[in-house]
Amino acid sequence: MRRNLLAALGLVVLAGLACLAYLQSGKPRLVARAQGPISALAGEPGLGVAWLEATPSGDRLMLARRWRTPRLLLAGRGLTALALAEGRAFVAQRESAGGGHLLRLLPHIRKPDTLATLKGEVPQMVAGDGQIAWLEERPAALPAVPFVAAAGPVTVIRSVPQQSGAISIVEVLPAESAPTPRSSAAEGRVRLLGIAGQRVYWLEHRHKLLDTETCLISCPAAGGPATLVASEPGFQQALLLRDALVWTAYSQEASPSESHRSIKRQPLTGGAPQVIADWLAKDAVPIGDADRVYTQDPELLWRLEARRGEQRVLYSRAYGAFSAHVIGDDEYLVIGERKSWSITERPLTYWARLRHLLSG
Amino acid sequence: MPAWIAVVGILLTLAVVELGYWRGLMSKPKALPRPPKGAEGGPPEAAAPPAGQPGVTVLTLAGRPEAGYQNGPAGEARFNGPAGVALGPDRAVYIADSRNNCIRKLSPDGSVSTLAGGPARGALGDFADGVAAAARFSGPSAVAIAPDGALLVCDTGNHRLRRVARDGMVSTYAGGDTERDDLGRPTGGWRDGPAAQAQFRYPVGLVVDSAGAVYVADAGNHRVRRVSPAGQVTTLATVGNEEMGAPTELALTSSGQLWVADTAGGALWFGPREGPLQRWQPAKEEKPLKAPAGLAAAGNVLYLVDAGDHCLLRLRDGRLSLVAGSREPQGSGYADGYGNLALFSSPAGLAIGRDGDLYLADFGNNCLRQIKVEPGLQ
Numbered sequence: 001m002r003r004n005l006l007a008a009l010g011l012v013v014l015a016g017l018a019c020l021a022y023l024q025s026g027k028p029r030l031v032a033r034a035q036g037p038i039s040a041l042a043g044e045p046g047l048g049v050a051w052l053e054a055t056p057s058g059d060r061l062m063l064a065r066r067w068r069t070p071r072l073l074l075a076g077r078g079l080t081a082l083a084l085a086e087g088r089a090f091v092a093q094r095e096s097a098g099g100g101h102l103l104r105l106l107p108h109i110r111k112p113d114t115l116a117t118l119k120g121e122v123p124q125m126v127a128g129d130g131q132i133a134w135l136e137e138r139p140a141a142l143p144a145v146p147f148v149a150a151a152g153p154v155t156v157i158r159s160v161p162q163q164s165g166a167i168s169i170v171e172v173l174p175a176e177s178a179p180t181p182r183s184s185a186a187e188g189r190v191r192l193l194g195i196a197g198q199r200v201y202w203l204e205h206r207h208k209l210l211d212t213e214t215c216l217i218s219c220p221a222a223g224g225p226a227t228l229v230a231s232e233p234g235f236q237q238a239l240l241l242r243d244a245l246v247w248t249a250y251s252q253e254a255s256p257s258e259s260h261r262s263i264k265r266q267p268l269t270g271g272a273p274q275v276i277a278d279w280l281a282k283d284a285v286p287i288g289d290a291d292r293v294y295t296q297d298p299e300l301l302w303r304l305e306a307r308r309g310e311q312r313v314l315y316s317r318a319y320g321a322f323s324a325h326v327i328g329d330d331e332y333l334v335i336g337e338r339k340s341w342s343i344t345e346r347p348l349t350y351w352a353r354l355r356h357l358l359s360g
Numbered sequence: 361m362p363a364w365i366a367v368v369g370i371l372l373t374l375a376v377v378e379l380g381y382w383r384g385l386m387s388k389p390k391a392l393p394r395p396p397k398g399a400e401g402g403p404p405e406a407a408a409p410p411a412g413q414p415g416v417t418v419l420t421l422a423g424r425p426e427a428g429y430q431n432g433p434a435g436e437a438r439f440n441g442p443a444g445v446a447l448g449p450d451r452a453v454y455i456a457d458s459r460n461n462c463i464r465k466l467s468p469d470g471s472v473s474t475l476a477g478g479p480a481r482g483a484l485g486d487f488a489d490g491v492a493a494a495a496r497f498s499g500p501s502a503v504a505i506a507p508d509g510a511l512l513v514c515d516t517g518n519h520r521l522r523r524v525a526r527d528g529m530v531s532t533y534a535g536g537d538t539e540r541d542d543l544g545r546p547t548g549g550w551r552d553g554p555a556a557q558a559q560f561r562y563p564v565g566l567v568v569d570s571a572g573a574v575y576v577a578d579a580g581n582h583r584v585r586r587v588s589p590a591g592q593v594t595t596l597a598t599v600g601n602e603e604m605g606a607p608t609e610l611a612l613t614s615s616g617q618l619w620v621a622d623t624a625g626g627a628l629w630f631g632p633r634e635g636p637l638q639r640w641q642p643a644k645e646e647k648p649l650k651a652p653a654g655l656a657a658a659g660n661v662l663y664l665v666d667a668g669d670h671c672l673l674r675l676r677d678g679r680l681s682l683v684a685g686s687r688e689p690q691g692s693g694y695a696d697g698y699g700n701l702a703l704f705s706s707p708a709g710l711a712i713g714r715d716g717d718l719y720l721a722d723f724g725n726n727c728l729r730q731i732k733v734e735p736g737l738q
Contacts, residue, residue, distance in 0.1 A: 004365070007365050007366040007369070008365075008369075010366055010369075011365075011366060011369035011370070014369070014370055015369075119542065141562060141580065142562055142564075142579055142580060142606065142624070143624070145564070145579060145606065145608055145623045145624050146623075146651070146667055146706050146723070147441070147443045147458070147501065147623075147653060147667060147706060147708035147723040148443070148458075148499065148501055148516055148562060148564050148579065148608075149441050149443065149458040149459045149499040149501070149516075149517075150458065150498050150499020150500075150501065150516040150517025150518075150562065151499070151516060151517070151562045151564075151579075151580070154543070156543060169542075169543060169544075172543055174459070
């Protein structure tokens with residue numbers, strides 16, 4: 001009788017917890033309030049989430065381990081790009097005289113070590129497969145002379161092993177230096193997607209007279225010939241998963257096709273790309289982690305069911321976000337409103353919600 | 361008995377929660393509003409060429425604003441940042457196709473072909489002498505015809521002057537090896553002396569006189585250089601400095617004056633061809649030059665391109681006048697048509713034909729333009 005009572009009590013407690021978890025679904029949790037604009041955010045499920053915030057007294061690299069109070073990892077001026085990998089943080093620091101350093105930090109050791117010397121501004125950095133790759137923007141050799149292509153600014157993609165080693169030049173690209181918005185067609189805006197299979201993946205937006213072309217390109221991290229993976233008309237976005245590339249494209253069903261977006265997926269091993277979603281808003285952006293794909297537009301976060309070819313609304317947002325990131329089972333939103341900057345965390349799966357509930 | 365009750369209970373609870381979770385997911389999203397057909401997203405229709413005042417007519421001779429690399433009929437050909445232009449004795453037009461790292465030829469029959477070099481991926485060009493197709497350039501930005509009919513090229517990224525013989529063989533005319541940076545790009549240098557050992561830094565413009573001497577706008581060194589017919593390189597004059605200004609284009613008038621465009625400094629310089637140069641000053645009431653680039657002389661009349669104002673100007677008897685394009689703010693664009701209703705985008709190299717027509721490398725619009733000026737207005 002007593003054992004039955006205990007079992008029933010356990011049952012009630014579990015049911016209560018589950019109901020609470022369900023009721024709490026969709027409620028974001030505040031991770032941190034920043035002291036200034038947040039310029040970069042990166043995460044690793046095992047390590048937590050880290051970000052760069054610009055404060056009046058300088059830039060700060062902050063780390064929030066799961067369920068713990070955020071703490072300062074590094075303070076200094078000119079922190080511009082960030083990546084987390086294998087329990088380490090990698091950050092680019094610009095020197096006032098030009099150039100800078102790529103720093104590597106272990107969270108429990110405050111003193112960083114220098115992994116590479118930088119020769120330009122670093123707007124973005126990615127990590128994966130034991131490598132770090134970054135964009136390095138180098139200025140024009142002949143500034144203010146617009147028609148000298150050979151002396152123009154370049155964007156360099158470089159990489160280095162996370163454990164340190166030789167620095168490789170992955171690719172050198174003409175930088176965005178168009179004197180008018182529609183000139184300089186070959187010059188593209190470059191965004192790194194990630195590293196997989198010892199290859200660096202990036203996308204290039206190439207401006208044309210009436211439209212933009214988006215090219216997905218990969219190249220060995222140690223340097224070598226680049227491969228065009230796919231190209232799409234229009235300004236598109238892409239995401240590198242563990243085993244596939246996912247990108248937006250003009251809708252195949254809408255008319256006009258530019259009015260909506262579809263999502264295509266192509267395995268890294270090759271093969272024809274498959275459309276896994278269609279009729280998305282035209283500003284939809286794929287975000288996700290290694291395995292799952294979500295798309296966001298200003299109002300909604302969708303989860304794509306790649307196998308079923310369906311898309312479902314996870315929730316709708318009532319406020320604007322500067323950027324969204326999916327790390328593990330959680331979505332992180334960077335929000336900036338009236339000199340107030342914060343990072344919120346929202347569980348995206350049932351287990352993540354239960355974990356949030358249990359962690360308080 | 362209690363154990364299985366607990367297990368069933370837990371499973372039941374999880375099922376209820378999961379059902380609720382999936383119910384939330386299964387809710388059909390609101391249909392996204394479909395814009396009316398043609399209301400948005402479609403490419404804007406290209407504007408029809410405007411009508412305007414007669415006398416000067418601007419035409420697109422080859423290429424179109426969409427960049428690329430394609431040979432064939434002029435209308436289908438594609439260029440990528442054409443920066444320099446020259447007219448050959450064979451009535452062909454030669455174009456320094458800078459971002460395609462090659463020299464293109466527009467034949468009198470209207471077909472575009474590649475004379476030497478070829479496109480290379482990325483921002484780095486290459487260097488190789490040899491037969492036309494095997495030769496390599498790095499961002500060539502100017503071309504001129506030598507007295508023997510060969511084509512001289514400012515191979516800007518390789519910091520050399522190259523020569524393309526009439527049989528297509530490419531050789532180095534002046535400029536030797538220099539140090540390389542960490543990306544493998546030669547850095548250039550400054551050294552006078554025999555042509556093979558001389559060093560340049562980003563040569564971007566050149567003009568050849570009737571005796572075969574070559575005057576070079578050595579932009580990276582902020583100097584005007586001269587290569588004598590005997591192959592000796594000397595420095596003639598300094599234009600600008602590290603902070604401001606650099607020579608970018610040159611022209612020789614029939615009276616023997618050397619004119620130099622200083623794009624970054626927004627200035628024109630002139631003087632005897634042996635130097636020194638002095639800065640040309642526009643009249644007080646005239647709008648100052650913004651970024652003079654291409655130059656071409658017809659007798660003692662100088663035509664010049666202002667890449668900053670996206671227009672073609674004429675300098676005659678010390679007075680500037682607008683020939684084509686617009687000097688108004690936001691005057692860049694692409695439009696053929698009469699005189700000041702035509703639009704250019706960062707125009708660069710300029711050449712003048714025997715009939716008085718002007719040929720313009722429209723860098724930003726990736727095409728070759730022809731400006732027909734009626735004889736009475738030339």
